Amino acid sequence: MRSQNTYRPRPSRRRFSTLLVALALSGVCAPAAHAAEPWPAKPITLIVPFPPGGTTDVTGRILARALTTQLGQTVIVENRAGASGNIGSAVVARAKPDGYTLLMSGVGTHAANAALYDAMPYDPIKDFTHISSITSSPNVIAVNPEFPATTLAELVSLLRKSPDKFNYASPGAGSSGNLAFELLKQRADLKVQHIPYKGASQAVTDVIGGQVPILVMVADTLEPHVRAGKLRVLASTGAQRSLLFPDLPTVAESGYPDFDAVSWTGLSAPAGLPDAIRDRLSEATRAALTDPDVIKPLKATGNDVTLRSPQDFTAFIASEVQKWAAVAKTAGLKMD
Numbered sequence: 404m405r406s407q408n409t410y411r412p413r414p415s416r417r418r419f420s421t422l423l424v425a426l427a428l429s430g431v432c433a434p435a436a437h438a439a440e441p442w443p444a445k446p447i448t449l450i451v452p453f454p455p456g457g458t459t460d461v462t463g464r465i466l467a468r469a470l471t472t473q474l475g476q477t478v479i480v481e482n483r484a485g486a487s488g489n490i491g492s493a494v495v496a497r498a499k500p501d502g503y504t505l506l507m508s509g510v511g512t513h514a515a516n517a518a519l520y521d522a523m524p525y526d527p528i529k530d531f532t533h534i535s536s537i538t539s540s541p542n543v544i545a546v547n548p549e550f551p552a553t554t555l556a557e558l559v560s561l562l563r564k565s566p567d568k569f570n571y572a573s574p575g576a577g578s579s580g581n582l583a584f585e586l587l588k589q590r591a592d593l594k595v596q597h598i599p600y601k602g603a604s605q606a607v608t609d610v611i612g613g614q615v616p617i618l619v620m621v622a623d624t625l626e627p628h629v630r631a632g633k634l635r636v637l638a639s640t641g642a643q644r645s646l647l648f649p650d651l652p653t654v655a656e657s658g659y660p661d662f663d664a665v666s667w668t669g670l671s672a673p674a675g676l677p678d679a680i681r682d683r684l685s686e687a688t689r690a691a692l693t694d695p696d697v698i699k700p701l702k703a704t705g706n707d708v709t710l711r712s713p714q715d716f717t718a719f720i721a722s723e724v725q726k727w728a729a730v731a732k733t734a735g736l737k738m739d
Contacts, residue, residue: 442501442502443476447470449479451507452492452512455482458668460482461704462701463668466688470687473690487577489512489516492525496524497673502684509667509669511579513531514727515727516738519731519737531673531674532673532675532713534688534713535670535713536668536709537692538667538668538709540704541640541641541643542621542664543636544618544640545617545625547611554638555638555652558637562594566593571615572618573606573620574602574603576736579621581599581619581736582730584619585597585731587654588734595617607620607634611633622639623647623705638652638653638654638656639654640662640664669720
């Protein structure tokens with residue numbers, strides 16, 4: 404009976420060696436080529452965790468245009484609003500740390516919310532690589548023109564004489580305006596009730612209409628109403644005077660040293676971002692925000708440019724978390 408085995412010629416030693424070399428090269432070269440891929444090689448998404456039209460959104464769009472020029476790739480703004488910025492921020496915290504998903508971080512999402520919410524969907528420090536602070540804008544304390552206070556000192560005196568008689572409005576619970584006035588209440592020992600609104604528009608309308616006498620919010624929102632004589636400003640809450648109201652004294656200048664409560668924005672990415680990409684983003688941001696054509700529209704909205712290194716920005720956020728946690732705890736502020 405004939406054997407069923409089929410004869411298969413063995414490859415020559417030279418051919419076998421050639422195959423081994425080819426396989427080895429393919430295994431080495433493919434990852435090397437992948438690792439050498441330049442960044443950025445495709446468009447970048449910049450998530451703004453608030454609706455279009457607000458201060459963070461406007462700042463984000465100015466930054467996106469500037470980074471597009473600096474990086475040579477389109478930076479696309481995507482609004483992911485909800486839960487005081489927590490929803491959009493959580494999206495970035497869970498994103499792949501490859502430099503293609505960035506976040507407009509801020510005082511709410513990366514400082515105040517950690518104190519206000521019992522359950523946060525991310526850690527503002529551990530879940531992010533922080534690139535740089537971008538802008539800083541003070542809140543402004545304003546009153547209805549019929550209200551009998553023309554300075555912060557007069558307001559404080561009036562509120563002390565009539566505890567719990569007056570209310571103040573802000574764009575919402577946990578907003579930078581709410582936190583700023585709660586800090587003032589603690590420093591000046593005041594008893595004033597907070598009326599939180601769902602946004603700036605209705606709060607401004609009600610203070611102008613006399614339903615609420617006092618209002619605290621970012622300066623750019625109030626400027627046209629102040630110019631029209633519909634609101635009177637008493638003080639700004641930053642360490643430096645407001646760009647929009649340079650003649651207006653700060654709270655610190657009005658008797659409360661070291662008082663500083665501002666609305667700030669920054670650029671952040673998911674934790675684990677490679678150092679090379681972090682440094683490239685830091686360099687591009689610095690170049691963008693030292694360009695007069697970028698600085699001008701930011702300052703037009705009352706924002707100071709506040710560049711920080713990744714290390715300094717991370718340390719700043721940690722200090723802000725501690726600061727507003729103490730204020731929120733003393734005031735008993737909580738969000739559902």
